Amino acid sequence: MAMKIPLFNQSQPRESKLNQESHIPEHIAIIMDGNGRWAGKRGMPRFAGHKEGVSTIVKIVKAAIKYKVKVLTLYAFSTENWKRPKPEIDFILRLPKEFLDIYLPELISNNVRINVIGDMEKLPSYSREAVQYAVDRTRDNGGLQLNFALNYGSRHELLNAMKKILTDINDDKLTWDELDEQQVSRYLYTAGLPEPDLLIRTGGEKRLSNFLLWQLAYTEFWFTDVLWPDFSETEFLDALEEYRQRKRRFGGI
Ligand code: IPE
Ligand code: IPE
Ligand code: MG
Numbered sequence: 391m392a393m394k395i396p397l398f399n400q401s402q403p404r405e406s407k408l409n410q411e412s413h414i415p416e417h418i419a420i421i422m423d424g425n426g427r428w429a430g431k432r433g434m435p436r437f438a439g440h441k442e443g444v445s446t447i448v449k450i451v452k453a454a455i456k457y458k459v460k461v462l463t464l465y466a467f468s469t470e471n472w473k474r475p476k477p478e479i480d481f482i483l484r485l486p487k488e489f490l491d492i493y494l495p496e497l498i499s500n501n502v503r504i505n506v507i508g509d510m511e512k513l514p515s516y517s518r519e520a521v522q523y524a525v526d527r528t529r530d531n532g533g534l535q536l537n538f539a540l541n542y543g544s545r546h547e548l549l550n551a552m553k554k555i556l557t558d559i560n561d562d563k564l565t566w567d568e569l570d571e572q573q574v575s576r577y578l579y580t581a582g583l584p585e586p587d588l589l590i591r592t593g594g595e596k597r598l599s600n601f602l603l604w605q606l607a608y609t610e611f612w613f614t615d616v617l618w619p620d621f622s623e624t625e626f627l628d629a630l631e632e633y634r635q636r637k638r639r640f641g642g643i
Contacts, residue, residue, distance in 0.1 A: 413634040415587035417461035418454065419609070421601055422446070424593025424617030437481040442619035444489050453623045454534055455500055457630065461535045461583055463507065465601050469543030483513060486538065487520035494524055501533030507579035508542030535583070542579070544603040551577035580605055588633045590626075592618045610636050 422443060429439030447464065454462045467482055474482075497504065504524045513521075521540065554577050558564040564573070575581065586602065586609045594615040598606065612629040614621070 414457050414459060414630065415610075415633055416459070417463065417584045417586045417588075418459055419463040419465070419586040419589045419602060419606070420450070421465045421589070421591040421593075421599060422618040422621075423591060423595060423599075425619060427593065428617040428619040436478055439617075439619055440478075440482055440485060444485055446618055446621050447489065448493060449622060450626055451497070451502070451534070451536060453626050454536075455502070459534060461537065461586075463537040463539060463580075463586065463602075465539045465542065465599075467508070467540050467542070468600055469509070469541060469546050470600060480514075483517045486517045486540065490520050490524045494527070497524075497536070498528060498531070501531045502528060503531040503533065503535045504528045505535060505537045506540050507537050507547075508540045509546065510540065512541050537580075537583075539601070543600045544598075545600060547578055548604060574604070578604060585609065588612060588629065590614070590629050592616055592621050592625075608638070608640055610638065 425439030425443040426436040427439070428442065429436050432438070450464075451462065466486070471482070472479065504521075504527075506521050506525060510518050510521070517540070521538065551574060555564065555569065555574070559566065559569075580602070585605045585607070589602075589606055589609045589611050591597075591611070591613050594613075594617075596613050602609075610633055612632055614625055614629075616625050
C-alpha cells in the first residue's frame with residue numbers, strides 16, 4: 391500500500407501551508423447569506439448588515455488574490471430577492487456602485503477582471519452603468535476573475551439557454567448532433583469558465599437558493615453558520631483546508 395506523505399510540515403504556519411499547497415480550488419462560488427440576521431442581532435436595520443457585508447467582500451477578494459484562486463463568483467442578488475421590500479432592494483442595488491467607486495482602482499492594480507452573471511437589463515441604471523464600466527475597464531486583466539451574480543437565477547439562466555439553443559437550431563446555427571453538455575455550458579452566463587470546485591454558503595442555511603444548478607453538479611459544498619458580515623479569511627482558510635482533504639471521484643472509484 392502506498393504511504394501517505396504529509397503534504398506540508400505541520401509546524402509551519404497555516405498560511406504558508408496553504409500557499410505551498412497545490413489543491414487550491416480554481417473556481418470558488420459563494421452564497422453570501424446572513425446580512426439581515428447579523429444586523430437584527432445588533433438591533434440594527436437590515437441595510438446595516440448589507441453594508442457590513444461589503445467589507446467582507448473586500449476581505450475575501452483580497453484572500454482569493456493571495457491564495458491565487460482563478461475565479462471567484464459571489465451571489466449578491468437573486469431573481470427571487472425582488473420579493474423584498476423596495477427600500478431594501480434599492481439599498482442592495484446601490485452597493486455595487488459604492489463598492490466600485492472605492493475599490494475599482496485597487497482591483498485594477500491587482501489585475502482583477504470583473505464580470506457579471508445575471509440579467510443586467512432589469513437592474514436600475516445606476517448599478518448597470520457602474521458594473522458595465524468596471525467590466526469594460528478590466529476586460530483585458532489576467533488576474534483573478536471576479537464574477538458578481540446580480541439578478542441571477544439559475545432557472546432563468548437555463549430557460550434562456552434553452553430558448554437560445556432552440557432559436558439557433560431553427561436558424562441552422564446549431565444542429566441536434568452538435569448539441570452536447572459542453573454546448574449547453576456555452577449558452578450559460580458562465581460560458582468559458584471552469585465549473586466551481588468549491589461552493590461556500592454562510593449564514594447556516596443548507597440550500598442552493600437557485601444558484602448555478604447546472605454548474606454545481608460535481609462541486610464540493612462547504613456550509614458555515616457564520617453570518618456573511620462575520621466571515622473572514624480564517625473561515626475562508628477553514629473551507630480551503632477542508633476542500634484539500636476531500637476526495638473528488640466524479641463518479642469513478
Ligand atoms: C444575503 O443576506 C444578502 C442578500 C440576499 C442580498 P440576507 O439579506 O439574505 O440576510 P438574512 O439571510 O436575512 O440574514
Ligand atoms: C440567497 O440568499 C441569495 C443571495 C445570497 C444573494 P437568500 O437569503 O435570498 O436565500 P433564501 O431566501 O434564504 O433561500
Ligand atoms: Mg438570506
